[in-house]
Amino acid sequence: MICVLGDAHLDVVVRMSSPLRLETDTPAATSLGLGGQAANVAAWIVALGGRSRLIAARGTDAGAEIVSAELARRGVELIGPIVQGNTGVVVSLSTGGRQRSMLTDRGVGAALAADAVRTGWLDGCEWLYLSGYALAREPMRTAAVTMAHAAIQRSVRLAIDLSSTAMIESYGVASFRALIASLGPEVVFGTEAEAALLDAAGPGGGVVHDGALIVKLGAEGVRIDGRHFPAVPTAPVDSTGAGDAFAAGYLVGGVELGLAAAARAVAKTGGMP
Numbered sequence: 001m002i003c004v005l006g007d008a009h010l011d012v013v014v015r016m017s018s019p020l021r022l023e024t025d026t027p028a029a030t031s032l033g034l035g036g037q038a039a040n041v042a043a044w045i046v047a048l049g050g051r052s053r054l055i056a057a058r059g060t061d062a063g064a065e066i067v068s069a070e071l072a073r074r075g076v077e078l079i080g081p082i083v084q085g086n087t088g089v090v091v092s093l094s095t096g097g098r099q100r101s102m103l104t105d106r107g108v109g110a111a112l113a114a115d116a117v118r119t120g121w122l123d124g125c126e127w128l129y130l131s132g133y134a135l136a137r138e139p140m141r142t143a144a145v146t147m148a149h150a151a152i153q154r155s156v157r158l159a160i161d162l163s164s165t166a167m168i169e170s171y172g173v174a175s176f177r178a179l180i181a182s183l184g185p186e187v188v189f190g191t192e193a194e195a196a197l198l199d200a201a202g203p204g205g206g207v208v209h210d211g212a213l214i215v216k217l218g219a220e221g222v223r224i225d226g227r228h229f230p231a232v233p234t235a236p237v238d239s240t241g242a243g244d245a246f247a248a249g250y251l252v253g254g255v256e257l258g259l260a261a262a263a264r265a266v267a268k269t270g271g272m273p
Contacts, residue, residue, distance in 0.1 A: 001050075001051045001052070001053060001124045001125045001126060002042075002045050002050055002051070002052050002053070002125060002126060002127045002128075002129060002248075002251050002252070003052075003053045003055060003121065003122055003125040003127065003128045003129070003151075003156070004038045004039075004041050004042040004045070004052055004053070004054050004055065004128075004129045004131075005038060005054075005055040005056070005112075005128065005129070005130050005131065005134050005143075005144055005147055006036060006037055006038025006039075006041075006054075006055075006056060006109075006129075006130065006131030006133055006134045007036035007037065007038050007039065007056060007088060007106060007109035007110075007131065007133055007134075008034070008035075008036045008038065008039035008054060008056045008058070008067050008071065008078070008109070009034075009035055009036045009039070009063070009067065009087055009088030009089060009090060009106070009107060009109055010032065010033075010034070010035060010063050010066065010067065010087055010088070010089045010090075011032070011033050011034060011035020011036070011089075011090055011092065011240075011270060011271060011272075012030065012031070012032055012089065012090070012091045012092070013030065013031045013033070013092045013094060013238060013240055013269055013270050013271075014028050014029075014030050014091060014092065014093050014094065015028060015029045015030070015031075015094045015095075015237075015238055015269060016028045016093060016094065016095050018095070019095055020093065029269070031269050031270055033070075033270045033271075033272055034066075034067055034070045034071065034074075034272055035090055035092075035241075035270075035271050035272070036056070036088065036090070036109065036131075037131040037133060037161065037163060037244055038054060038055075038056060038129070038131045038133075038134070039054060039056070039067070039071065039076075039272075040241045040244035040245070040248075040271040040272060041129055041131075041244045041247050041248045042054040042071070042076045042248075043071070043074045043076055043248075043272050043273055044241075044244060044245045044247075044248030044249065044261055044265075044272075044273050045248045045251065045252055046074055046075040046076055047074075047248075047261075047273035048248060048249055048252045048253065048257060048261055048273075049252060049253075050248075050251070050252040051075075051077075052075075052076050052077065053076075053077040053079060053121065053125065054071065054076050054077065054078050054079070054080075055079055055080050055112075055117065055121055055147070056078065056080045056109065056112065057080050057081055057082075057083045057108050057109060057110075057111045057112040057116075057140075058078075058080060058081070058082050058083065058087075058108070059082075059083060059084075059085050059086050059087040059088075059107055059108040060082060060083070060084050060085065061085075061086045061087055063086065063087030063089070063107075064082075064087045066087075067087055074272070074273075079121055080112060080116070080117075081112065081113075081116040083108040083111045083112075084108075085107060085108040085111065086107045086108065087107045087108065088104075088105055088106040088107030088108070088109045089105045089107065090102055090103065090104050090105070091103040092240045092271075094238045094239065094240060106133070109133075109140075110133075110136065110137055110139075110140045111139065111140065112134075112139065112140045112143045112144075113139040113140075113142070113143055114139065114142040114143045114146045116143065117143045117146060117147055119146075119147070119150040119154075121147075122147070122150055122151055122154055122156050125151075125156050126156065126157060127156065127157045127158070127159055127251050128147060128148065128151040128156050128157070128158050128159070129159045129160075129161070129247065129251060130144055130147075130148060130158070130159070130160045130161070130185075131161055131163055132160060132161050132162045132163030132164065132167060132168075133163050133164065133167060135160075135171075135176070135179060135180075136167050136170070136171060137171075145179075145183070148183045149183075152183075152184065157186045157187075158183060158184070158185045158186055158187075159185060159186065159187040159188070159189065159247070159251060160180060160183065160185040160187070160188050160189070161188075161189040161190065161243070161247060162180075162188065162189065162190035162191070162194035162195070162198065163190075163194070164194070165191075165193050165194055165197055168194065168197055168198065169197070173197060173198060176198065177198045177199070180198070186212070187212050187214060187250070187251075188212070188213050188214065189214050189216060189243065189246075189247050189250075190213075190214070190215060190216065191215070191216050191217075191218075191243070192215050192216070192217060195213065195215050212224055212225055213225060214250065216242075216243045216246060217231075218231075218239070218242075219231055219236070221259060222246065222255065222258070222259065224255065229255050229259060230259075231259060231262065231263065232259045232260055232262070232263035233263070234263040234264075234266055234267045235267055236266045236267070237266065237267055237268055237269055238266065238268065238269045238270065239265075239266050240265075240269075240270060240271045241265050241270065241271020241272065242262045242265040242266045243262070244265070244271055245258075245261040245262050245264065245265035245271075245273070246258040246259065246261060246262040246265075248261060249261035249262070261273075
């Protein structure tokens with residue numbers, strides 16, 4: 001069992017045939033589904049043969065019903081409070097399947113409060129995966145930190161994804177680096193830009209001490225503590241969720257399963273398996 005803490009929301013993927021043209025039409029193929037970094041990871045864990053428990057705040061609109069039903073259909077155990085408000089929506093703009101930019105409305109996702117979480121939710125879990133978005137702002141930050149400390153006390157292994165350069169810069173690079181380092185994660189996932197922003201591999205200032213820094217390199221694969229692992233060849237359709245698939249695969253079965261999952265992810269549209 002792997003516990004995942006973060007967002008679950010609606011995901012709109014817009015796959016453009018050419019770069020966005022301002023003030024006129026850009027031909028595109030659009031899909032609607034379940035999304036959120038944490039929800040993606042939880043669903044991929046199940047798809048790869050593991051069990052997952054997703055800790056997330058849920059809204060009170062029709063979108064929340066869609067999200068809950070879809071997670072249940074995929075075999076994800078969903079727990080967390082119901083919060084008055086709307087489900088988040090993320091619009092991903094994808095060009096050629098290799099790059100994507102996201103327009104993010106987190107809705108009630110960030111409203112998970114410390115007094116609404118229960119450390120017993122970690123029962124039976126081998127890992128706790130924290131989406132970096134869970135640390136972006138209060139009250140969810142305190143809830144995530146509370147669960148991270150509880151995981152350490154229970155000998156549950158902690159993994160954190162850095163998630164977003166924009167989010168890190170908004171939080172404050174030095175403050176975010178200090179927060180991650182204070183939690184002592186066993187694994188930190190991040191893109192090359194995210195890792196460089198935090199100087200994660202720098203002497204004396206890293207966010208990983210005794211654990212592994214895993215740098216996601218897109219089509220080039222991953223780098224783990226300086227060692228390069230090439231990507232599994234595939235025909236890219238949409239890169240949305242590839243890093244989430246890799247993280248799930250790594251937690252379930254190591255780097256090879258992670259790379260295979262990432263290859264599956266980019267060969268289809270959307271972040272879900």
